[in-house]
Amino acid sequence: MTLTRRATTGLLASVAVSSSLVGCTAKEPLRVWAMGVEGEALGPFAREFERSHPGVTIRVQVLPWSAAHEKLLTAFAADNLPDIIALGNTWVSEFAALNALEPLNDRLKGSAIRFDHFFDGARNSVTLGDRILGVPWYVDTRLLFYRTDLLHQAGFDVPAVTWDRWDAQLAALSRDGRHGLLMPINEYEPLVALCLQSDASLLLDDDTRGGFRQAGIRDAFAYAASLYERGYAARLMHSEVTDYYSAFARGEYAFIITGPWNLGEFSRRLPAALQDKWATAPLPGPNGPGASSAGGVSMCVTRASRDKDLAFSFVEYMCNTQQQAEFYKATGDLPPDRDAWPMAQLMEDERTHAFFDQLTMARPVPKVPEWERIANEMTGALERVIRGQVGLDTALERLDAFAWNVLAKRRTLLARQRSFQKSGAA
Template sequence: MAATSCGSKPASPPLRFWATSYEGDYSPHLMPAFTAATGIEVDVQSVPSTAAHEKMLTAYAGGVLPDVFMLPSGWIGEFATIGALAPVPSPDLVTDIVPAALALAQVEGKNWAVPWAAAPQVQFYRRDLLQDAGYASMPTSWNAWREMGRTIKRRRPDEFVFLTLLNWPDTLFSMLYQTGASMLRDHNTRGNFRSAAAEAAFAFYLSLFTENLAPRALSTEVQDPFAAFAQGRYAVWPSWPTLLLDLHRRRAEIPADRWAVARLAGPNGPGPAAMIASNVAVSAATARPKAAWALVRHLTSATSELRFQQLIGNLPARASAWASPQLQAPVLRPFAEQMREPAMAPKIIEWERIQIEVQLVAERVVRGLLTIPQALATIDDRIDQILAKRRALVEAGRIV
């Protein structure tokens, strides 16, 4: 008994951290420095992106959410509303955040998570294929961009030009943002797609398919999009910063001098574009809030974000990180420029469901099953159904 009473205190169990996609796979690389500095072990679980939302909600309902977890910006409002999140305890955790990333993460001006990485949509393109078609740089307006596509198509009639898959709706949403379409009305309680701006975006999007510049295909029908890009099956691929990792890994298939990055074309030049961001949040039920927030501070430090940029291509959410020579490479300039002109989606819990409905209806337009006016009316009707409860709460003065 004496020996037991004099023994060392049992070590605390590891903090639990969940993250998705590349962030989940590579987060263990960030943990040794944290453990060395604090003595706190971290158990990292990589959660598949397709199952993350359901898994986290189920974990909350069962009282087993991890201490710290990664959240896309679009989920923060939902998890804050159900009481799953602890509010950010100190303003210094977010004072150095890129404004666009911070705005995406806030809910009614309150900080419920700390931005970890920002990912504006840009376009990757085959520099060599554009040069063969007589283009020294990427056109910046819609009409010129599409005319470039036609030129490339005439030279390569058996190939497509744009990789815009039907279950990847981000390019369509970027087009909607670029036209200035206001997709909701009446205090975000009704759809507003029956507008000239939305119709213009849909018409341009549809033209890419009707002119056979983009395939009428889902991602499941393209076995390896990267290989197709490397082989020249497509010349332009609207995508995200993490594609940089694939381009680096598979540079034997496509050397760096054959591709480049540019901001997306807009109706009259580049404008707002879709932007996603990953954030780190702390469970409201964690028994170790001090340790949990210490982990958040470590993960979202400029040092950790620069390390992640090297590992997986993620762009830092910390403004100070952008002063690093590491981020001065010309290939990153379009990302930095786009981050200064982000598109802001409506901050409502139902927005993710709305995006899915828009995607499904847009696919029917591309496949010739609906006209654009029919599609816009259908989208508004579906949105109105989705927002029925919100509308009732707004009309009753329960929410604003």
């Protein structure tokens, strides 16, 4: 059991959703690839779109998260990408680098999608330079899930909003063999969120080298390491966390950093006696409520699509304000359009309202194809510090060196682009 969304979906079979309308001139089917339970939930929406577009057939193929990335790259290599792909926001830059995605700037003008009403972090995640390469379909971020009763027993009314005050709460909750916080060491999202609370950038110089030795990033790493060193966070890896719902119910942890999919999971898995004893809150920061990462999935039209106008029509249909509210009701996925929240009655629930507050502070991670490799190495560096294998400064120096090597290709490509631009100007 892990705290990531992908682990909660399991392996899902590929399915196709289509309907043919008798007596209509049939277009070539529009192919849509989406992952996980959201892909499965597309079926009824696709059929409704078909009913309002006679002659159109939508074929939705659902990919398991565990195989999706390889499947997409294989399809690109074989020139067999579908018309629309639902991409995790951290993958958008990778497929942009492959020139696989159609810019949507012109199509968004005057469309039913109110792009400027979306959360800033979501919009920024799909905007590379001056190109908008997708439309956010649903969003997620990480914040605190916590036991209100345990916090009250420790003498606190609400979760802290600063690191110092959170330390005091965690110290009071980390006793008798228990830890105040569950934050698996090799889960990079919480560590990245702490780093995003700094004004410093994780990557520097057009994202061509690491910025991990900057003061703000170093402070975030030092704080994360201290949570384990002081016994506030359990020194556990993903594989060692077998059932954190039961552990949370037993009071082994008062805080868990996780995402919106667990709103439903906690409601289903926690005992009835605890349903009024858990809540959510934004992450604390160095000096006040802290930022978190802007995650989620966006719908992207591929350059390979033979009917880009129709493809965008389906994206527009799925991502307009009303439909975002309906998709939340069907799946529990949070809308990227702020205006969809009151429509879906999300502002009336304190647990979801905390996500709204966190999303207003969410920041995108670096938009480079190599980002996930670097983020995973961040947790490796943190683990080595926690285990006492290396000092913090040495770990960050090595992390910068790792990023330098991983980003070598990007530096070469950018250098070529600059050289080409100079020669063209001459």
